[in-house]
Amino acid sequence: MAEIRRVGVVGAGLMGSGxxxxxxxxxxxxxxxxxxxxxxxxxxxxxxxxxxxxVAKEKLGAAERDAAVGRLHPTLDLADFxxxxxxxxxxxxxxxxxxxxxxxxxxxxGESAVFASNTSSLSITELAAxxxxxxxxxxxxxxxxxxxxxxxxxxxxxxxxxxxFDRAFAFAESLGKSPIACRxxxxxxxNRLLVPYMLDAIRAYESGVASIPDIDxxxxxxxxYPMGPFTLSDFVGLDTLYxxxxxxxxxxxxxxxxxxxxxxxxxxxxxxxxxxxxGFYDYxxxxxxxxxxxx
Ligand code: 3HC
Numbered sequence: 001m002a003e004i005r006r007v008g009v010v011g012a013g014l015m016g017s018g019x020x021x022x023x024x025x026x027x028x029x030x031x032x033x034x035x036x037x038x039x040x041x042x043x044x045x046x047x048x049x050x051x052x053x054x055v056a057k058e059k060l061g062a063a064e065r066d067a068a069v070g071r072l073h074p075t076l077d078l079a080d081f082x083x084x085x086x087x088x089x090x091x092x093x094x095x096x097x098x099x100x101x102x103x104x105x106x107x108x109x110g111e112s113a114v115f116a117s118n119t120s121s122l123s124i125t126e127l128a129a130x131x132x133x134x135x136x137x138x139x140x141x142x143x144x145x146x147x148x149x150x151x152x153x154x155x156x157x158x159x160x161x162x163x164x165f166d167r168a169f170a171f172a173e174s175l176g177k178s179p180i181a182c183r184x185x186x187x188x189x190x191n192r193l194l195v196p197y198m199l200d201a202i203r204a205y206e207s208g209v210a211s212i213p214d215i216d217x218x219x220x221x222x223x224x225y226p227m228g229p230f231t232l233s234d235f236v237g238l239d240t241l242y243x244x245x246x247x248x249x250x251x252x253x254x255x256x257x258x259x260x261x262x263x264x265x266x267x268x269x270x271x272x273x274x275x276x277x278x279g280f281y282d283y284x285x286x287x288x289x290x291x292x293x294x295x
Contacts, residue, residue, distance in 0.1 A: 002112055004171050005029065008084035010101060012043025012074070014237075014275075015118055016090035018146025021047045023088075024071040025064075025147075026175045031073045031080050040074050047072065050147055082108050086171060088140055090118040093243045098122065099130045106132040114164050116140040120191055120240070121247040124184040125157040134159035138168040141188055142177075144236060152177045157184040186251040187244075195244055196256040201229035203260050205294070212280050212290055230280040231288075234273030238280075242267040266293060 007028045009020040020032040020043070034040035051068060054060035073080065081087055087105055091097060102115060109115075114136045117127050128137035139155025152172040156165045165181075172179035182188045187195060201215055210218065216228025225232075233241055242264065248257035259267075266272075266279065271293050273279030281288035 002085065002167070004085040004114075004167065004174075006031070006084045008033070008081040008087035008105075008109075009090060010078075010081075010087065010105075011090035011092075011118075012040055012046075013090065014046075014144060015142060015146060016088075017043035017046045018144070019088055019090055019118065019142055020072060021050060021068070021147055022175045022177075024068045025051075027071070029071050029073065031075055031084060033075050033078060033080065035076070037076065040076065044072070044074055078104055079108055081105060082110070084109060084113055086114045086116060086168075088116045088118055093119060093122060093240070093247070095122055095126070098127055102127065102131045112136070114138065114167055116168060118142055120188075121186055121244045123157075123186065123251075124155050125159070128157055128159050135161040136164045138164055139182070139184065139188070140168055140172065141182075141190075143190070150176075150178045151190070152179040153182045153188045153190065154179045155182045155184050155188055186248055191244060191248070195241070195248060198229050198233050198241060199245060199256065199258075199260055199263070202233075202263055205230075206260055206262055212294060234279035234281055234283075234288075237273050237275050238263060238266050239272040239275075262294070269293065 007023045007030045009016050009030060009032045012032050012034045020030050023030040034043060051065045055062050055065050087109060089098060089101060091101060105115060115131060115133060116138050117124060118141055120141060124139040128134040131137055138160055141153040141155060143149035143151050154169045154172055169179050204215060205212055212230045216230050219225050219228045227235060242259055245257055245259040270276055271278050271291065274283055277283050278291045280291060280294055282291040
């Protein structure tokens with residue numbers, strides 16, 4: 001099985017920067033690419049902040065941090081992926097943009113390079129089919145925050161070769177993660193179960209069952225979840241959640257995957273959760289409070 005030495009990560013948003021961080025931290029030379037310098041700087045700043053926090057907590061040595069940062073190669077140019085053995089796409093959940101990206105990567109990457117997508121809900125089969133290497137294509141779905149969450153879903157479709165799947169699975173393990181094997185179906189394992197749960201919480205609120213903080217508290221204390229469903233939705237991003245529901249509903253045509261009206265309105269109004277400062281909660285003060293949209 002060919003060794004993976006150099007990893008490419010496309011996208012330095014919340015997921016892409018997390019993936020680049022764990023890849024560099026595990027010893028891989030890691031090229032991370034964004035479309036604009038501002039996005040790239042923000043992604044790199046997120047990584048250094050997380051690593052600095054780990055050093056301050058004495059979970060990581062300063063030399064290890066510096067070595068990890070030294071293995072990160074930020075770029076705006078896809079041509080810098082030429083030498084990569086594995087390229088992980090973590091851009092926006094837009095099928096057209098992903099097709100275009102993998103087309104361009106096919107032009108610059110070597111024959112044996114494996115392509116992976118961190119998509120949370122698009123079809124791996126469909127993405128793979130439009131590339132020049134459907135047999136060397138997998139899903140590598142990480143969870144947020146990537147440096148903390150140990151799960152990676154490794155998704156194979158009908159075209160994925162055993163060798164590609166094994167390489168991707170071993171790569172996830174080499175990051176210190178605990179991967180699971182999934183077949184390609186929309187939402188894979190976790191989002192297929194998690195998304196209807198998050199949407200149901202919104203519906204429960206819409207029908208007046210309880211307040212947002214009480215529903216959150218109920219699930220935290222009643223089930224031992226680290227975050228209630230509204231805190232989690234804000235954390236994942238209501239824009240991301242809204243896009244996922246659209247893709248899942250389109251696939252399954254089941255009401256449990258459809259966006260509740262409130263989610264759609266919050267999405268349209270720009271209440272996207274933590275990333276915009278307001279979602280179900282308002283994050284402008286010391287402690288989150290219920291946001292004006294849902295008061
Ligand atoms: N980036 C990096 N590290 C972070 C972090 C971040 N954004 N947020 C927290 N951490 C680290 C902290 O530094 C701390 O590290 P330490 O134990 O080494 O000191 C550790 O995580 C615990 O953090 P805190 O003590 O500050 O806070 P909590 O104990 O409340 O944990 C949490 C924070 C890990 C985010 C926890 O609340 C949690 O597990 N929440 C649920 C997350 C979840 O469900 N994620 C999946 C979302 S679904 C998804 O991603 C799929 C997608 O397709 C939608």
